[in-house]
Amino acid sequence: MSVQVKSRRETASFLSTYVGATGELLVDTTSWRVQVHDGATPGGHSLALLSDPPNLQNVSGLGVNASYDSINRVVVKSPALLFDHIGAGVQFKVNKNGVSDTASLLYQTNYSGRAEAGLCGDDQFHLKTSADGSAWVDGIVQRTLSVQNSGDLNDASSGPGLDHDHSLSFVIPANFLINGRALRLTAAMRLTTGSAPPTLVTKVKLGATAICAVGAVTPVASVTNQQLALSWIFQAIGAPSASAPLECAVLAAAANVSASSFQNTIAMPVTIATNAALPLKISTLWGSAGTGVNQIKLSQLVVEALN
The missing domain is CATH 2.60.120 (Jelly Rolls)
Known part of the structure; x- marks a missing residue:
């Protein structure tokens, strides 16, 4: 006959205030999760189930088939990307903090800029090109000029x-x-x-x-x-x-x-x-x-x- 090893089991209401010994394992019979205790924390530390979705809120970065860094916090290496609707339209937003900042799309060759479109250092729409990633030339600059009605x-x-x-x-x-x-x-x-x-x-x-x-x-x-x-x-x-x-x-x-x-x-x-x-x-x-x-x-x- 096989040997059965059982851990102590309690309900969530009991375990929420229970302080277990360091390294003690208990089973929460309400959620059927294992709690690991450290001798100090009421309720211990609940372990996730394999079926739990990952918590991606406020993560420091995300890399898909690549590694992110301190500047490129989201990095994706893929043949294509799809942003789809969920029943109506879809909108892609690029926001900047102030007028003199930049909000743009940068197109590169071997990580060297060749074309850039967006609000580049002001609130006018620019389409810029570069042969070397250093010197840039504005191809299109859309600007709106006001009409002066008096005083000039x-x-x-x-x-x-x-x-x-x-x-x-x-x-x-x-x-x-x-x-x-x-x-x-x-x-x-x-x-x-x-x-x-x-x-x-x-x-x-x-x-x-x-x-x-x-x-x-x-x-x-x-x-x-x-x-x-x-x-x-x-x-x-x-x-x-x-x-x-x-x-x-x-x-x-x-x-x-x-x-x-x-x-x-x-x-x-x-x-x-x-x-x-x-x-x-x-x-x-x-x-x-x-x-x-x-x-x-x-x-x-x-x-x-x-x-």
């Missing part, structure tokens, strides 16, 4: 003969203007003139450098808050550097501005530091005070990367 007037009576840099601006990232990259710029402005308006020059600036100047043209007389627009196209014709060449031309001009020519009066190409961030600005310049009220205001600025 260039009044001929207060500043004739002086450039007025309008407050709406757009920052072109460093190294974005690679060889052959073209941008289209459209500026919508509101014009008010007296009976004898002075000449008006409109400029496009990258930082402090003017890359295009249109004028001097004479606006139509005696108009109030007339909308006009100018469009330009400019293109880098060299790799990003501290003195890269760039060309700019006027695409279109408003019908209510009388002039025989809208050609760029600045000799091309212009050299500029495209390896640094460049604020893109619109400036206007009145030739004199003129007669009556002569004002121009930049109300909207649209910047488009064409390639």
Whole structure:
């Protein structure tokens, strides 16, 4: 006849306050688990059943077919990953703490970055590429520019003969203007003139450098808050550097501005530091005070990367 070895058995209510001797094993007849005691802890330490699901709450990391580390807390080596719905849609979230942090998807070759998409150091959507994992170029930067409704007037009576840099601006990232990259710029402005308006020059600036100047043209007389627009196209014709060449031309001009020519009066190409961030600005310049009220205001600025 075989020998049976039995451990002491008690219910959970009893064992919850029982302090067993160090190394003592007891059987909980309520849950049918073994308790290991240490001589000090009421209830001891309950052992898990093989059928119990693992507790994955607040674990320090997870590695699937790989080992996680202090940076990559979740590591998966697999031919594919599937995130499926449970009856409706599914959403993948990448959250960052602050505006200057990064929330992105990084694509690598042999653990060296080649493409990155997301919020990279700001709250604008970037699509960046790299040939070596070190130097990066923005391929697409989606930015939203606000419309200014008041307070940005260039009044001929207060500043004739002086450039007025309008407050709406757009920052072109460093190294974005690679060889052959073209941008289209459209500026919508509101014009008010007296009976004898002075000449008006409109400029496009990258930082402090003017890359295009249109004028001097004479606006139509005696108009109030007339909308006009100018469009330009400019293109880098060299790799990003501290003195890269760039060309700019006027695409279109408003019908209510009388002039025989809208050609760029600045000799091309212009050299500029495209390896640094460049604020893109619109400036206007009145030739004199003129007669009556002569004002121009930049109300909207649209910047488009064409390639």
